[in-house]
Amino acid sequence: MGATAIAGLVGPAWSGAPRAIGIVAGAGLLGAGGLLTGRGVLDLGANLTVFPKPLQSTRLVETGAYRLVRHPIYGGLILAAFGWGLVAAAPLVLAGAVVLAALFDLKSRREEVWLLEQLDGYDRYRARTRRLLPWLY
Numbered sequence: 001m002g003a004t005a006i007a008g009l010v011g012p013a014w015s016g017a018p019r020a021i022g023i024v025a026g027a028g029l030l031g032a033g034g035l036l037t038g039r040g041v042l043d044l045g046a047n048l049t050v051f052p053k054p055l056q057s058t059r060l061v062e063t064g065a066y067r068l069v070r071h072p073i074y075g076g077l078i079l080a081a082f083g084w085g086l087v088a089a090a091p092l093v094l095a096g097a098v099v100l101a102a103l104f105d106l107k108s109r110r111e112e113v114w115l116l117e118q119l120d121g122y123d124r125y126r127a128r129t130r131r132l133l134p135w136l137y
Contacts, residue, residue: 004096008088026086037076074104
């Protein structure tokens with residue numbers, strides 16, 4: 001994530017109208033990503049851990065950001081990375097965002113194995129809720 005952020009400082013790869021559109025769209029994605037991540041952290045509350053394996057005391061959260069996606073923190077970081085790539089007009093950042101999305105997808109799949117083992121009702125929640133990006137994936 002740090003490399004993706006720093007890569008945006010290299011300089012814009014495009015200018016003019018595409019850059020202006022990228023700034024507006026990117027700012028929207030940055031904002032949406034920040035909101036999704038922040039709300040995910042708040043909604044997770046005492047369940048929050050820096051480790052991928054859920055805490056023994058973890059309870060299923062299905063409200064707030066978790067009503068939209070199963071992994072809003074990851075999804076928000078992905079949106080923000082793509083947003084930063086558009087704002088900075090940096091293809092390297094956009095490539096990094098694709099890598100970040102793939103890594104978070106893999107990480108979330110592993111976490112879900114543990115969540116299915118640990119939480120009653122997670123299978124039903126998973127069946128009706130997108131993984132990372134609201135309304136998309």
